[in-house]
Amino acid sequence: MLTREDIEGFLDRLSAEGVSYEEIEQGLWIVRPGGNLELDVVVHYSPPVVLLRVKVMNVPADDGRCADLNRRLLELNANDLVHGAYGISQDSIVLTEALELEHLDYEEFLAAYESMTLALASHLREFASYREGR
Numbered sequence: 426m427l428t429r430e431d432i433e434g435f436l437d438r439l440s441a442e443g444v445s446y447e448e449i450e451q452g453l454w455i456v457r458p459g460g461n462l463e464l465d466v467v468v469h470y471s472p473p474v475v476l477l478r479v480k481v482m483n484v485p486a487d488d489g490r491c492a493d494l495n496r497r498l499l500e501l502n503a504n505d506l507v508h509g510a511y512g513i514s515q516d517s518i519v520l521t522e523a524l525e526l527e528h529l530d531y532e533e534f535l536a537a538y539e540s541m542t543l544a545l546a547s548h549l550r551e552f553a554s555y556r557e558g559r
Contacts, residue, residue, distance in 0.1 A: 427526045429470045435534045436468065458542050462549075466541065474523045475534070477509065477541060481518040481548075485555050494518070494555040501548065508540035518552075520545060 429452045436446045436454060446456040452470035469476040485491045498511040498518065509522035522537050 426472065427475075427529055432468065432470050432475055435531050438531060439535070439538065462542055462546055464545060466538065473526050475526055475529065477522040477524070477537060479520045479541065479545060481511070481520055481545065482552055482556055484513060484516050484518060490555055497551070501544075506540070506544055508537040509544070
């Protein structure tokens, strides 16, 4: 099984691609993809898994807008996401992924990370129409 140090090694390898990260407590990192994507990916070493999570936006207060967004998120989960899934945590829309540490290698970690950031890059414009104040 991979250790916390192994995951930090994966993050070091991502740094070569322009990604920055900061460990805010042991086994919990904030990863900044860089480029135009201004969201932070939280990476949490929590054996037997490592969790990747991004807060996408707040849940809309308007019930109609919220229902439309929930339907769209389920459609994206079913048809567009290879890694991870959209969900609701408290009052936030999040994109999460759990990877088993037992057989995880860098390529699988990278594929999950890139799949999530690519999905966000393509979905964020659409999500803007569901944000409050629009």
